[in-house]
Amino acid sequence: MWGLDRFSAHTTPSSTPPPRRESYSPAPARRPYPAPGPGPLPPRPGLNPRSSSLSLVSPASTARIPNGADRRRQPGGAPPNVPDPLQVLEAIMGGLPRKPAAGKGGNTTGTLPERPEEVVEDIDFGGLSLHDFAAADVPDMQQLSSVHTYSAQSVDEYDKEKDRFEDLHKSILACDEVLKSVETYLTNFQADLGAVSAEIESLQNRSVALNTKLENRKVVEKLLGPAVEDISISPAVVRKIAEGPVDEGFVRALADLEKRSKTVNSKGKEQPDIKALADIKPLIDDLTNKAVERIRDYIVAQIKAMRSPSINAQIIQQQAFLKYKELYAFLAKHQPNLAQQICKAYIFTMRWYYLNHFTRYRTALDKLKLHTIDKSDALGEDPNAKRSTALLGGPARSAPSSRDVFSLGRRLDILKTPSPNALTAYLAEEEKSAHHIEVPFRSFNLALIDNASFEYSFLTAYFSPAQNFQALPRTFASIFEPTFALGQTLTKQLVDATSDTLGVLLCVRLNQHLAFELQRRKVPTVESYVNATNMLLWPRFQQILDVHCTSLQKLTASLPSRPAASSTLLSSASASTTSTAPTALTQKFANLIHGILALSSEAGDDEPVSVSVGRLRSEYEAYLTRLSKGVAEQRKRERFLCNNYSLVGTVLADVEGRLGEEVRAHFETLRDAFDK
Secondary structure (H helix, E strand, O other), rough: OOOHHHHHHOOOOOOOHHHHHOOOOOOOOOOOOOOOOOOOOOOOOOOOOOOOOOOOHHHHHHHHOOOHHHHHOOOOOOOOOOOOOOHHHHHHOOOOOOOEEOOHOOOOOOOOOOOOOOOOOOOHHOOOOOOOOOOOOOHHHHHOOOOOOOOOHHHHHHHHHHHHHHHHHHHHHHHHHHHHHHHHHHHHHHHHHHHHHHHHHHHHHHHHHHHHHHHHHHHHHHHHHHHHHHOOOOOHHHHHHHHOOHHHHHHHHHHHHHHHHHHHHHHHHOOOOOOHHHHHHHHHHHHHHHHHHHHHHHHHHHHHHOOOOOOOHHHHHHHHHHHOOOHHHHHHHOOOHHHHHHHHHHHHHHHHHHHHHHHHHHHHHHHOEEOOOOOOOOOOOOOOOOOOOOOOOOOOOOOOOOHHOOOOOHHHHHHHHOOOOOHHHHHHHHHHEEEHHHHHHEEEEEEHHHHHHHHHHHHHHOOOOOOOHHHHHHHHHHHHHHHHHHHHHHHHHHOOOOOOHHHHHHHHHHHHHHHHHHHOOOOOOHHHHHHHHHHHHHHEEEEHHHHHHHHHHHHHHOOOHHHHHHHHHHHHOOOOOOOOOHHHHHHHHHHHHHHHHHOOOHHHOOHHHHHHEEEEEEHHHHHHHHHHOOOOOHHHHHHHHHHHHHHHHHHHHOOOOOOHHHHHHHHHHHHHHHHO
């Protein structure tokens, strides 16, 4: 046989291959897509469904009999169920089918298929011989096989599935286009990745080179950085000094400029040939001159501001001068003559400032009403005598009683519980009540000491770095000399117009407290003013005590010839000298001595108080002894002396201090001597 069994071995009667649109070719083609569903594939267009002459009914007919097999076959005939080859060939060639003959043993061969109405005659062997065509691949033979059997049902199913397969084909084509675009994109992406990889490699090489340069620069910077930093000035510093406002940043810029200037000068002396120093030095000089100019303008503007009528100079000193005290030090270092001129301008300004303000303050204190205590209030004077009732600095007002004149009372509170603030000018002008001399004295001197202490601290902090230690007291004296003279004039005016012993002694104690406060504040330049004030107060105190002693001497000398006066001084209801009650003068003397001793509880041995008290006590004892001689009876005379000394001792019972204890013990001894 010529290979007919090759077709029958791959042909299935139950299914037929789908039709192909392209022209037939023996080359390998794409494997056809199986039709969905269990039905047979649609028939191929252009073929007659009845052309099934190549289809074999039984697969057994495809068995190939090797050559010479009939020679070895047993005598019994052909194998069962195998058609006669001649019959098959006759059927192919167009002959009539034969009836199968019965074999031996009652077996019959298979029935040949009926002759088809038409024989497919358009089989294309592709220019091959039958033997070569039969030797082709089985898949190609299946595709090339155009002998199929189609039924009417297959044609209908093909028409139904045609559109669906066409849509599927279009989808496949679209997918192919998408896949082509994806392929293009991936190809471009791969090319871009290659370019990026090359760039990354280039950047990596550059990074390695930069790291190497950086390490080299760090090494060089470590060696040259400090030297360059010492002689270089940043643009921010230059801009701040040339254009920036005068504030803390300006002060820091000056400090940086000063540091660079010192470094450049020191290195210029060591290595004068360095070109960098020659380049930077002119810039430093120009910047220094600019800083000096701006500092001069700033300080002059602040000094002018202190000349305003209602300005508080201490605010400007704290916020404009002390806050930026480095400015004047810089100016004094680079331009000492200019700094000296500015210092003189400040001295003249503050001299006028303090004198003007304290003159106005003294004018306000002059409007205070002061109690009038004159020579008519001495111990030996008659209290019923007429005296002036005018009050210093105010309209006429009734004078205080003699008890108020010689009694200390609440006046001691000005020492024990002093107010930290002085009486303001406004309150002094509006005050309506009368005061003693220690009130205006304390207010003026307290304000003066406070301002002097602040000014001394300011001069020490602001001008002392540029001046020597001996120049500072002179500067302070130049500022406060007229103001101190004004204070001494006020003190002299207060004490010269009064005979208030306790008031003058209170002023002495206030002045001593101010001296202690100056020592605590460490302001030695005001000691001259304090000492000058003491030189005004102590002599006046001695003069007032001399007035009291003189009045007692006069009274004692007048006793024998003026008994009426004696009786008046005794404050007795009758003119009889037989009364033993203490006299009114004893009460005044006891109050005066008590006030002096209370104000001298902490007095030293160098003070003249003890001498003055001794003189006053001797004059009083002489007066009392002379007065007691007017009593006829010895017992009444002793009782009279005992009662007067007892009253003095009782008043002095609460005094403290060494001098007070001595005086109290003395009068207690006299009392005990006459108390029999």
